[in-house]
Amino acid sequence: MMGSGVATKSFALLCFLFLCGTSPSLQAEKHSLYYIYTALSKPLDLPGIHEFTAMGLLDDRQIDYYNSKDKRKIPTQQWMKEKMQEDYWEKGTQSRKSKEQWFNVNVHILMDRMRQKNDSDVHVLQWRHGCEVERNEGNKLNFSKGIDEYSYDGDNFLSFDDKESQWVAPVDAALPTKRKWDNVPILNQYTKGYLEKECVDWLNKFREYGDEELKKSSPPDVRVFAKKSTKDKTKLKFTCLATGFYPKDVMLNLRKYRTSMPDDEVESTGVRPNNDGTFQLRKSVDIKKDEEAEYDCFVFHSTLKEPIIEKWDGKCKDCNEGSFMVTEIVIGVVLVAVLVVVFIYLYETKRHGANGAV
Known part of the structure; x- marks a missing residue:
């Protein structure tokens, strides 16, 4: 018989999953x-x-x-x-x-x-x-x-x-x-x-x-990240990628405060094959850029004893690219100016030195 501690843990997990609306489907093989x-x-x-x-x-x-x-x-x-x-x-x-x-x-x-x-x-x-x-x-x-x-x-x-x-x-x-x-x-x-x-x-x-x-089965490798939204400058595209899993069936939900985001707001690639016989699935959703909220990715697969919950760290991958570009341009201009000054100095020094030799 299952020990009471394990039973309690399993029951709590199932209750948690059902309350969050993300229960893994208990399907037959x-x-x-x-x-x-x-x-x-x-x-x-x-x-x-x-x-x-x-x-x-x-x-x-x-x-x-x-x-x-x-x-x-x-x-x-x-x-x-x-x-x-x-x-x-x-x-x-x-x-x-x-x-x-x-x-x-x-x-x-x-x-x-x-x-x-x-x-x-x-x-x-x-x-x-x-x-x-x-x-x-x-x-x-x-x-x-x-x-x-x-x-x-x-x-x-x-x-x-x-x-x-x-x-x-x-x-x-x-x-x-x-x-x-x-x-x-x-x-x-x-x-x-x-x-x-x-x-x-x-x-x-x-x-x-x-x-x-x-x-032979393979569990999913799960990663979450965010980039600037191409549709709305005030938003980010929050993405979860699950890859390397087999069999094909997988559950992946994007969540805000542990509640699944509405399906009509989520973009999905659908399950796609990798070149090694495993599969991948990517889902994305636009979120407010300045909103301080807890986002995560919930993944359940037949190879897992319990779901993978990958939390987003709140960072945006490409949000600072513009400022980096401005900084690089400024540095570039300064370097050019310095090189011009050095060139003029060397030219004048060489010219005066050559005149003196005559």
């Missing part, structure tokens, strides 16, 4: 497997940008990759390379080659359907499909939800309603595709079966293979 395909309407002469790419993501970590230049599905995790047989990669390569052809045809069909005749413009067709699972009380991972959706030029185009087993078209241009696919019931049955069964089987298999690597 979740995992995800997604595949993302991206096709451009024409190639771009830019390094690392390909006309077609495809990748698999397990718990937000890339596990495989394919592009239209190399035309080969390859593992991006060592455990994937070790565990999956060569025929898996061969079949995967052939599958992605066929999808590349399908995308190349359909991105141009959509351009015609939307009357986009300017060949100099680049259009993007994307497909994301996969599943999420959740661990139940019996320690078993069960299907939670499936995603099968298309976007065109960054806007939602078509998505599959897993519960109703039908496609949803949010734009008129997608209606012909919706009608066509809904008229093939076996296609919708297959899509539902893949999301709820086959995808979950693969997810569980990959989780088992990469168990040790996927268990």
Whole structure:
């Protein structure tokens, strides 16, 4: 049984979090497997940008990759390379080659359907499909939800309603595709079966293979600072950066006197990937420059036993830059004046010395 001191501390912490409106969400353990395909309407002469790419993501970590230049599905995790047989990669390569052809045809069909005749413009067709699972009380991972959706030029185009087993078209241009696919019931049955069964089987298999690597987690490194606001000279932009954390889910709140700032006043970058497989999140809010108030950043992550609360020291990073510049200009003017005086003195001395020699 938990000791009374520990229990009291835990209860006090929970009460504190709830009273401040910043309680960490007590969610069940979740995992995800997604595949993302991206096709451009024409190639771009830019390094690392390909006309077609495809990748698999397990718990937000890339596990495989394919592009239209190399035309080969390859593992991006060592455990994937070790565990999956060569025929898996061969079949995967052939599958992605066929999808590349399908995308190349359909991105141009959509351009015609939307009357986009300017060949100099680049259009993007994307497909994301996969599943999420959740661990139940019996320690078993069960299907939670499936995603099968298309976007065109960054806007939602078509998505599959897993519960109703039908496609949803949010734009008129997608209606012909919706009608066509809904008229093939076996296609919708297959899509539902893949999301709820086959995808979950693969997810569980990959989780088992990469168990040790996927268990590695990383807590966030949290920093707070303030700079001059670019919108209002009477205000500062107070910012909190949390970086280096894994898994992806994190709670970050900017607070004044331990009360969370309103969401509509806070700017957020959203959670973004770092190049080492971890993630980062930055949030900012404008505050009054001359107001003496207590600001901090509250961060909670699954790797932490208790939240990180990073207090702002009240200092502004770039508020004195102007005065430094004036000081540097004054010093510069003085130095120039001194150099001019020295130059004149040396010149006159040299000139008189030379006249004397004659």
